[in-house]
Amino acid sequence: MTRSAVLAGIGSFLPSRRVTNEHLTARLDTSDEWIRTRTGIRQRYFAEPGTTTSDLAAEAGARAMKSAGLAEVDAVVLATTTPDRPCPATAPTVAAKLGLVGCPAFDVQAVCTGFVYALATACGLLAAGGADTVLVIGAEMFSTILNPADRTTSVIFGDGAGAMVVRAARAADGGAIGPFDLGSDGTGADLITVRAGGAEQRRGRSAPTAGDEYFSMAGREVFRQAVEHMAASARAVLSRAGWQAGDIDWLACHQANLRILVRLADVLGIPEARVLANIAAVGNTSAASIPLVLDQAHQAGRFQAGDRLLLSAFGGGLTWGSTVLTWPDLTRP
């Protein structure tokens, strides 16, 4: 029997501290108008001191497991750029917080593409028979790596978490997640980076510079490449699935910039009304953004069972990835 993976439950979690554009204009040389018109963002959430990425991840994971009606899963895969510690991985801590001691748990690091990579990994585990249920989480606390003095990144990113439970199904049953298209181009590693904290800096290949411990991004070049790679990846996955752009009910992309979402929909020939966007309310939450936007749309009752979704992301690495799925008959909380 050929095994496939289907969506069984979904959940998300946002920390309580709401940070509006006005909060940022009080301490940075920026304006609400610049942030809104260049990014579409009006506010984001930052976690309170004392909270860690594993806390956000565990909360979103618990909600996804509740949505799936499960008290246990066979594996936990966590996509994050902001692990609790450089070592060990954060996923075992998340699993322990969920009472899941004993199951395999590991992190996937593909920055803003992380959730799509993690979902592909989970679907691979299910297809290979290594698990019957997998909890896939995207969780980020970018507030811990942003340079508070850097207006080009501080206004964009926010904290949050989203999660899905995927379960094994018979391929013949339909509704399977996939196929996937994944890619990377490491020659662009410097375009989105935290330079300090790894072997390169610790072995002194380059002299440390002030600010190396913070996240940095070459925004304009990343914007160009994001549209190009997401469009090519989305087309590749549609072709493998045998779907046309006109078959897509919802375009659920990484929420990097509202202008990127609009441009991508235009390039793919998908009407703007079919684009899911929550970036105005949560900012760019990196690996958390796709499950977060999906869960919020699900809770708002926007999906019908059978809707066809196209997921696509682009991020540091550089990395990109896309997949398709058919929305199942999920009850809302």
Ligand code: UT7
């Ligand atoms: O999530 C992972 C993938 N990430 C992305 O895909 C992000 C892609 N990039 C972007 O979303 C956009 O490039 C940004 C939002 C980061 C920047 O928008 P932009 O329209 O590309 O602006 P820019 O970098 O070309 O800068 C335009 C101007 C510059 O001033 P000059 O040189 O024209 O005088 C910047 O210094 O805007 C200035 N600027 C700002 N002004 C006010 C940059 N940040 C700000 C700011 N407030 N926060």
